[in-house]
Amino acid sequence: MFKHFSLPRLSFLSSSFPSLSLGLLLALLLGSSGLALLALTGWQTSPDAGFWQELWQDPWFWQVLKFTLWQALLSSFISVLLALPLARALVMDGQLPAKAVFLRWCLLCFVMPSLILITGLVAMFGYTGWLTPLLNSILGKGWSLYGLTGILLAHIFLNLPLALRVLSSQWASIPSSVWQMAAQLHLTGWRRFLLVEWPALRSVLPALLGFIFLLCFNSFAVVLALGGGPAATTLEVAIFQALKYNFNPSEALFLAVTQLLVAGSLFWLFSRWGKLEWLAPASAGQTWRPQTSRFTLWIGRFFYLFIALYLTLPVLGLLPTAVGKGLAGLPWLKLFKASGWSLLFALIASLLAVLMALQLSWVSRIKQQVGAQQKISWLSRLAPVAALHHLIIPGMVLSVGLYIFFMPFINWMDWGWLAIIWLNALIALPFSFSQLKPAVFSYQANYQRLAASLGLPFGIYWWRVVLPYLRPALKRVAAISLVLTLGDFAIFGIFGQPEYTTLPWLIYELAGSYQLAAAALASLWLLGLAFVGLMLLERK
Amino acid sequence: MGKVILIMKQCLSSFKSNVKWRGLLLLPLFFVGSLSAATLNVYTYSSFTSDWGPGPKLKRAFEEQCACELKYISSDDGVSLLNRLRLEGKNTKADVVVGLDDALIEEARNLKLVQPHGLALATLKLKSELDWQAADFVPFDLGYFAFVYDSEKTQPVTSMAELLNSDARIIYQDPRTSTPGQGLLIWMQAIYGDKTSEAWQKMRQRTVTVTKGWSEAYNLFLQGEADYVLSYSSSPAYHLIAEKSDRYAAALFSEGHARQVEVAALARHSNQLELGQKFLTFLLSEEAQQIIAVNNWMLPAREGVELPEAFSQLIQPKAIGFTPEDIHQKRQAWIREWRSAVSR
Numbered sequence A: 001m002f003k004h005f006s007l008p009r010l011s012f013l014s015s016s017f018p019s020l021s022l023g024l025l026l027a028l029l030l031g032s033s034g035l036a037l038l039a040l041t042g043w044q045t046s047p048d049a050g051f052w053q054e055l056w057q058d059p060w061f062w063q064v065l066k067f068t069l070w071q072a073l074l075s076s077f078i079s080v081l082l083a084l085p086l087a088r089a090l091v092m093d094g095q096l097p098a099k100a101v102f103l104r105w106c107l108l109c110f111v112m113p114s115l116i117l118i119t120g121l122v123a124m125f126g127y128t129g130w131l132t133p134l135l136n137s138i139l140g141k142g143w144s145l146y147g148l149t150g151i152l153l154a155h156i157f158l159n160l161p162l163a164l165r166v167l168s169s170q171w172a173s174i175p176s177s178v179w180q181m182a183a184q185l186h187l188t189g190w191r192r193f194l195l196v197e198w199p200a201l202r203s204v205l206p207a208l209l210g211f212i213f214l215l216c217f218n219s220f221a222v223v224l225a226l227g228g229g230p231a232a233t234t235l236e237v238a239i240f241q242a243l244k245y246n247f248n249p250s251e252a253l254f255l256a257v258t259q260l261l262v263a264g265s266l267f268w269l270f271s272r273w274g275k276l277e278w279l280a281p282a283s284a285g286q287t288w289r290p291q292t293s294r295f296t297l298w299i300g301r302f303f304y305l306f307i308a309l310y311l312t313l314p315v316l317g318l319l320p321t322a323v324g325k326g327l328a329g330l331p332w333l334k335l336f337k338a339s340g341w342s343l344l345f346a347l348i349a350s351l352l353a354v355l356m357a358l359q360l361s362w363v364s365r366i367k368q369q370v371g372a373q374q375k376i377s378w379l380s381r382l383a384p385v386a387a388l389h390h391l392i393i394p395g396m397v398l399s400v401g402l403y404i405f406f407m408p409f410i411n412w413m414d415w416g417w418l419a420i421i422w423l424n425a426l427i428a429l430p431f432s433f434s435q436l437k438p439a440v441f442s443y444q445a446n447y448q449r450l451a452a453s454l455g456l457p458f459g460i461y462w463w464r465v466v467l468p469y470l471r472p473a474l475k476r477v478a479a480i481s482l483v484l485t486l487g488d489f490a491i492f493g494i495f496g497q498p499e500y501t502t503l504p505w506l507i508y509e510l511a512g513s514y515q516l517a518a519a520a521l522a523s524l525w526l527l528g529l530a531f532v533g534l535m536l537l538e539r540k
Numbered sequence B: 001m002g003k004v005i006l007i008m009k010q011c012l013s014s015f016k017s018n019v020k021w022r023g024l025l026l027l028p029l030f031f032v033g034s035l036s037a038a039t040l041n042v043y044t045y046s047s048f049t050s051d052w053g054p055g056p057k058l059k060r061a062f063e064e065q066c067a068c069e070l071k072y073i074s075s076d077d078g079v080s081l082l083n084r085l086r087l088e089g090k091n092t093k094a095d096v097v098v099g100l101d102d103a104l105i106e107e108a109r110n111l112k113l114v115q116p117h118g119l120a121l122a123t124l125k126l127k128s129e130l131d132w133q134a135a136d137f138v139p140f141d142l143g144y145f146a147f148v149y150d151s152e153k154t155q156p157v158t159s160m161a162e163l164l165n166s167d168a169r170i171i172y173q174d175p176r177t178s179t180p181g182q183g184l185l186i187w188m189q190a191i192y193g194d195k196t197s198e199a200w201q202k203m204r205q206r207t208v209t210v211t212k213g214w215s216e217a218y219n220l221f222l223q224g225e226a227d228y229v230l231s232y233s234s235s236p237a238y239h240l241i242a243e244k245s246d247r248y249a250a251a252l253f254s255e256g257h258a259r260q261v262e263v264a265a266l267a268r269h270s271n272q273l274e275l276g277q278k279f280l281t282f283l284l285s286e287e288a289q290q291i292i293a294v295n296n297w298m299l300p301a302r303e304g305v306e307l308p309e310a311f312s313q314l315i316q317p318k319a320i321g322f323t324p325e326d327i328h329q330k331r332q333a334w335i336r337e338w339r340s341a342v343s344r
Helices: A002-014 A016-042 A051-057 A059-092 A099-108 A114-125 A132-139 A148-172 A176-184 A189-202 A205-217 A221-227 A235-244 A249-273 A294-316 A319-324 A332-363 A378-391 A395-406 A412-453 A458-486 A490-495 A503-512 A516-537 B002-035 B055-066 B078-091 B102-110 B160-165 B179-206 B214-222 B235-242 B273-283 B286-296 B309-313 B324-342
Strands: B039-045 B069-075 B096-101 B138-150 B170-173 B207-211 B228-232 B248-250 B257-267
Touching (some): A016 A249, A016 A378, A059 A099, A059 A235, A059 A249, A059 A294, A099 A458, A114 A503, A114 A516, A114 B214, A176 A189, A189 A205, A205 A412, A221 B207, A235 A249, A235 A395, A249 A395, A319 A516, A332 A378, A332 A412, A332 A503, A378 A412, A412 A458, A490 A503, A503 A516, A516 B214, B039 B273, B055 B069, B055 B273, B055 B286, B069 B078, B078 B096, B096 B102, B096 B273, B102 B179, B102 B324, B138 B286, B160 B179, B170 B179, B179 B207, B179 B214, B179 B324, B235 B248, B235 B309, B257 B273, B273 B286
Parallel strands (some): B039 B069, B170 B207, B170 B228
Antiparallel strands (some): B096 B257, B138 B257
């Protein structure tokens, strides 16, 4: 019966303005990566005809590829598996203390400079780490951080928090009415899980796994340092080497394309496996959650304690180094200036990312949504590709490619800041998009036809109807974008200028000039800054 | 696909000609700019220009005597610096390039990034051990790669052979991603020649981990993760002067040490030649050499520079290694050899 009312919505969507701006956005997004890759193809340095074939036959290449895949798979599955029970507990157990702070802390793990993460983990688990004697006595002398263990510990540290955020918000989105109905039907335990909770998780789990998989696939400095040597290398290291030390863009391009194909097709497989499910709209007011059994409750609490310790101790372990030399050694003026620039860039870039994600998720519709009869325009089909593909293209390839391409026309010394903002927005976009999509989908499924039938003007419709509904999701997405862009290091390395040094770059400078204590302190400062930013952003 | 690229290229070239026209419009602005004091653009690496590097102090000292403005443009490190120059080609703003090293000289020459400095080398009082003849680059500091240890915990070894046969734990940097790592590559080749592969395999047994850059490695070492870390023979000077601690020292190896010479040159497309020459001469003045030594923690390239007492406590290694031409030619093969020896 809704069919009759859906006409105004269609006319609104097919009006020329949105599709024009959408086309422009898609052109910008796909164009950026297209031009970057094109620039690298066009760059002729010692064209090595046999290179592709040679690399193809090099056992080293296959070994690296295998290892990259293996560690990424392990990291993503362990991160998600560990996150599941805790995410559930965070939603179901009303008595867990300091949940909001904990969830904010979770996001901070994203900004942590890899140098600091390595230092923190080593302080706990390294040869002289303070947990090592304990581990040795449990495992019988054999404990060594370096190797797959170290890589997994670091990747779980970085990605488990992401999984927690995503899964807990998904669990929380199950409306009270559904829980109540399940209770009336006396569904408990596994049956409740399968009928009530699983559908909610199913929509995000595959994409989440795919996401974490890709993040670990592209990881590099951490893998090298904690992997214990070049036997543990990812493809990214080879790209870095090709672009930097050999300066052979065609070699880098080949590796990047390989990475694009392998990681991209895996990601595609992952995301095909999941689909967005229709959820009843969340009711306002008191949320009702069923009682959980004492056993599950305590398991959840144990996980909470255990994971909270795991996520905080490496950072706390930095404190002695950081404060040991006193606060005087820190260049406060420089620190404030760098913080200002960092915040400015991060805020603009994340605003940009959120807006783009909103537009793209609004138009990227799927078969289920429009029904079998209607056709999906190719622009809408392209939207998710445009939003997500930046996750697979290595940031270094994108940056260097764009740098080369626009060099004849743009003086990067004057306009580098523009590239910093744009590229950071591109890096944050896949995260924002995938997080925003379920909320937008649920709005469209529940309210769009109804709202469209009111015939409100465009501005009021968005301001009064859509935005209030999406606000919580938008805040969540903005928070992720903010920490991602705040922690950027690689893009600044290519486009940055000393006049607007950002905080991560300052930390790197400090660490490179023997100022390790100051670097640790500045890193804690960065974490603090991100924490305050999140607090303001997620304020009720 | 080829057609698409062709069309793109045509679009590009038409765009380029547009840019020229727009450039004409900007010409008056250019003249306004050049009325003020001359600016010298110095391309260098970031730890040189950071507050803890020699950059800011050198800038102050040079601007006092040149009636000009010195502007730093910094890259990650020497290799990024080279890449930036290569990418920018004719569009570069560089007048002077500071911070390439002897391993990169040959590549910079092949790419025609620099031009003759026109200075009389004899008047610069360069260290005789450098035996410097180049007409394009001048050296401004040098350092010996060395393994640094904690003297409170470790009895130092006296040769690379002894190190490889010991049960010490070592951290070094990846030669694919860092300058010291590349230094070790050269060092091992200079000592072991054809037998380097076996030496690397021994090294692998001793290795705790290999890091992307110097700071990760040094940081891990200071945390106690290894007995030796690959760094410079002058690293202990930092601890002596800035921390008043003689705890850390560099091990002197009887085979000799690989040496890194950092160099400066006039950029090929610079139009500030005279000022650039002035800056190069200034870099080798006694004042600048002192600033560089205690801020970049490297050794002076000039003879007889007065330095803090700590520098006389440093080891005095014998230099071994290869010519820039050799390094340029063989580096790839060496890296491959290292890679297959240590990743098994």
